[in-house]
Amino acid sequence: MQPGISWMSRTTMADELRPGDVVETPRTDPPHHTRVPRYARGATGTVVDFEGEHPLPDNRARGIATAPESVYTVRFAGDQLFDGTDHDIVLSMWRSYLTKKADDE
Amino acid sequence: MGRINDVGGMQGFPSIAREDDEPAFHADWEAHVFAINRALLARGLYNLDEFRDAIERMSPQDYLAASYYERWLHGVTTLLVEKGVLAAGDLVDVAHDHG
Numbered sequence: 001m002q003p004g005i006s007w008m009s010r011t012t013m014a015d016e017l018r019p020g021d022v023v024e025t026p027r028t029d030p031p032h033h034t035r036v037p038r039y040a041r042g043a044t045g046t047v048v049d050f051e052g053e054h055p056l057p058d059n060r061a062r063g064i065a066t067a068p069e070s071v072y073t074v075r076f077a078g079d080q081l082f083d084g085t086d087h088d089i090v091l092s093m094w095r096s097y098l099t100k101k102a103d104d105e
Numbered sequence: 106m107g108r109i110n111d112v113g114g115m116q117g118f119p120s121i122a123r124e125d126d127e128p129a130f131h132a133d134w135e136a137h138v139f140a141i142n143r144a145l146l147a148r149g150l151y152n153l154d155e156f157r158d159a160i161e162r163m164s165p166q167d168y169l170a171a172s173y174y175e176r177w178l179h180g181v182t183t184l185l186v187e188k189g190v191l192a193a194g195d196l197v198d199v200a201h202d203h204g
Contacts, residue, residue, distance in 0.1 A: 029107045032158070033154060033157060033158035033161060037111055037113045037114075038107045038111045038113065038114075039113050039114035057154040057157075060152055060154040060155070061152075061154035061155050061157065061158040062158075063155070081114070082114055
């Protein structure tokens with residue numbers, strides 16, 4: 001986590017995520033560069049940290065001007081991604097990759 | 106549409122060879138590729154995501170057969186042609202001259 005970036009400063013934006021939020025990753029591969037690995041597609045994880053703001057690589061790789069957006073540290077239970085894995089797998093995920101699951105799900 | 110670079114979690118690849126006291130470069134040309142890429146990124150000819158994308162667009166056969174810095178060279182030359190700095194024929198000529 002970058003020093004000086006606090007969760008408090010992020011929570012004013014409605015679409016921002018907080019630690020503990022349950023999120024889903026995209027189910028499909030886009031037809032361009034992306035930073036979501038195949039093994040983490042269609043997975044459910046939990047936000048654990050905020051890593052700062054960076055332009056979405058999917059856009060930048062295609063020469064599309066893009067404003068920085070939030071990047072989060074997301075933890076996945078290993079057996080969500082690989083059978084027989086008992087440790088957690090932690091990935092950096094841009095906000096655009098994540099869909100927040102409703103609290104009652 | 107997954108690309109050939111996205112092999113995380115895939116079975117069948119050999120284990121990663123770890124060299125003791127591994128040098129940063131195994132040949133001078135690798136250092137040259139590294140330096141050229143850094144210079145072109147710094148000049149803004151392309152950005153890091155375009156560079157990664159250029160490598161990921163390699164054909165699966167070429168990607169798997171290439172070493173790390175061979176992939177970098179492919180990415181650099183692909184972008185030099187696509188950005189209009191080099192003509193595709195220039196690359197063939199250079200390869201021929203040094204062949």
